[in-house]
Amino acid sequence: MKNITLLGATGSIGLQTLEVIKEHPNQFRLYGIAFGKNIDKATEIIKSYRPEIIVVQDEKVRKELKIHTDQITILVGKEGLDEVSADPKTDVVVNAVMGSVGLGATLTAIRHNKQIAIANKETLVTAGHLVMEAARKYKVDLLPVDSEHSAIFQALNGESRKNVNKIILTASGGSFRNKTREQLRNVTVTDALNHPNWSMGAKITIDSATMMNKGLEVIEAHWLFDIPYDNIEVIQHKESIIHSMVEYADKSVIAQLGTPDMRVPIQYALTFPNRLPLPPSKSLDLVEISTLHFSKMDMDRFPCLAFAYHAGSKGGSLPTVLNAANEAAVDLFLREKITFLEIEDVIENAMATHSFVHQPDLETINAIDQEVRNKTYEKY
Ligand code: NDP
Ligand code: MG
Numbered sequence: 001m002k003n004i005t006l007l008g009a010t011g012s013i014g015l016q017t018l019e020v021i022k023e024h025p026n027q028f029r030l031y032g033i034a035f036g037k038n039i040d041k042a043t044e045i046i047k048s049y050r051p052e053i054i055v056v057q058d059e060k061v062r063k064e065l066k067i068h069t070d071q072i073t074i075l076v077g078k079e080g081l082d083e084v085s086a087d088p089k090t091d092v093v094v095n096a097v098m099g100s101v102g103l104g105a106t107l108t109a110i111r112h113n114k115q116i117a118i119a120n121k122e123t124l125v126t127a128g129h130l131v132m133e134a135a136r137k138y139k140v141d142l143l144p145v146d147s148e149h150s151a152i153f154q155a156l157n158g159e160s161r162k163n164v165n166k167i168i169l170t171a172s173g174g175s176f177r178n179k180t181r182e183q184l185r186n187v188t189v190t191d192a193l194n195h196p197n198w199s200m201g202a203k204i205t206i207d208s209a210t211m212m213n214k215g216l217e218v219i220e221a222h223w224l225f226d227i228p229y230d231n232i233e234v235i236q237h238k239e240s241i242i243h244s245m246v247e248y249a250d251k252s253v254i255a256q257l258g259t260p261d262m263r264v265p266i267q268y269a270l271t272f273p274n275r276l277p278l279p280p281s282k283s284l285d286l287v288e289i290s291t292l293h294f295s296k297m298d299m300d301r302f303p304c305l306a307f308a309y310h311a312g313s314k315g316g317s318l319p320t321v322l323n324a325a326n327e328a329a330v331d332l333f334l335r336e337k338i339t340f341l342e343i344e345d346v347i348e349n350a351m352a353t354h355s356f357v358h359q360p361d362l363e364t365i366n367a368i369d370q371e372v373r374n375k376t377y378e379k380y
Pocket of ligand 2 (some may be wrong): 146148
């Protein structure tokens, strides 16, 4: 029996993780949860799963949360995320919070030798060098939840890294894959939130539409699998059936396939190196699907992907700037303060005006993250 601490329990990945836990009551128990503001959803989760520790975003949420038992410990804020991630009774930390707020908890979980299922890609984008250095030092595996990275992780299983030619990430193309740049001028938040293949949180759905999600995934893949940026390719594959692939020295390509269902990579990160049945997930029926499509990514059409390759390759503090500017820009777009295409302007401008730092430590990363957000919010 593994005790699971689920950071971001009320979100899209969080709720699907709960479905996986429910399927396997003899393997997994929900020990701790963290959430932001969604008190109604959190209350439902607490009633059905009875976790022992709850972390809330701030004091305001703590006051509003009505818990009628003293068997539950309530913690607050980033310190709370750290404490529950370090808790001796936590076996596995599933990090599914949105944004770079997840960084501290990832580092804490590594330092306490927890099994870590990582969905929170912003952690690896903003501080990949620090996270991977800590993971090596404490000999902790970061088990990817992101479907592309889970696919690559599975395709690399039992192979030698030195024989890898390249990894090929697939991209669905997001909500606006059939639109020209001209047609993007007047798109609305509702249009952008309408993803054709996946039902996900708001931020990652917008990231998919701008293609920043794939850019963040390129950086995430670079760190998780230690692959140079020149050997990471992105192709468009609108059906989201091939979740990603690895090409080896002999030109053999190993891919992982399945219906688009995040519960599959979530469960694999919890059961690795074992596999368990997942009855609610549908079998892949290739005969029914019959045709799969692939096309080249157009960097002019999707400049955010080019920004991410640039930030990742240059390294240093630039990925932190890319990520923080993107988080602020997406938030502004969701609140209808800027247009869809202005998201790109915000990120490009933040990167162009930033004073580069070579090997930023954690304090510098946190300071840059905050400064970029502040500047962006001051302007709009
Ligand atoms: P959601 O927006 O649906 O959920 C985010 C979660 O984080 C919510 O539970 C939210 O709480 C919580 N949260 C936000 N801020 C804080 C905070 N300060 N303290 C504690 N909890 C907080 O996002 P997703 O589930 O879609 O995505 C989560 C992560 O997983 C992201 O990094 C995303 O890129 C990644 N990911 C998601 C995929 C998907 O299919 N959704 C696929 C691959 C990766 P509340 O709602 O209560 O405010
Ligand atoms: Mg993904």
